[in-house]
Amino acid sequence: MSRRRGIMSESFKEELAKELGFYDTVKSEGWGGIKARDAGNMVRLAIEKAETTMNGTKNQHDD
Template sequence: MARRNGVMSDRLKMELAEELGVADVVRQEGGFGSVSSRDCGNLVRLAIQKAERSML
């Protein structure tokens, strides 16, 4: 089972990071704290889009 620290599971965050091409940054530089604010915003936007599509 994926660990949950907040709204999104770590597994979902990594899936989104892979889709956006920032997964290497997360893996190599110590987690999501090393991801730029812009990329974090894009991760959130993608998560919202996926949630909205699943509700249809």
């Protein structure tokens, strides 16, 4: 069975991990070393960033 390709780029995930304060864990243990709560917070932050980007793009077109 092939591994499913992720939606978020590795660099974006690393950026989020740094922002949320658990990048050291990712560096030392890999993504499997993070807590479920950290993973959830990472997804939440990614969604917030996407919504902000979409709203900014939408507002630019409303002018």
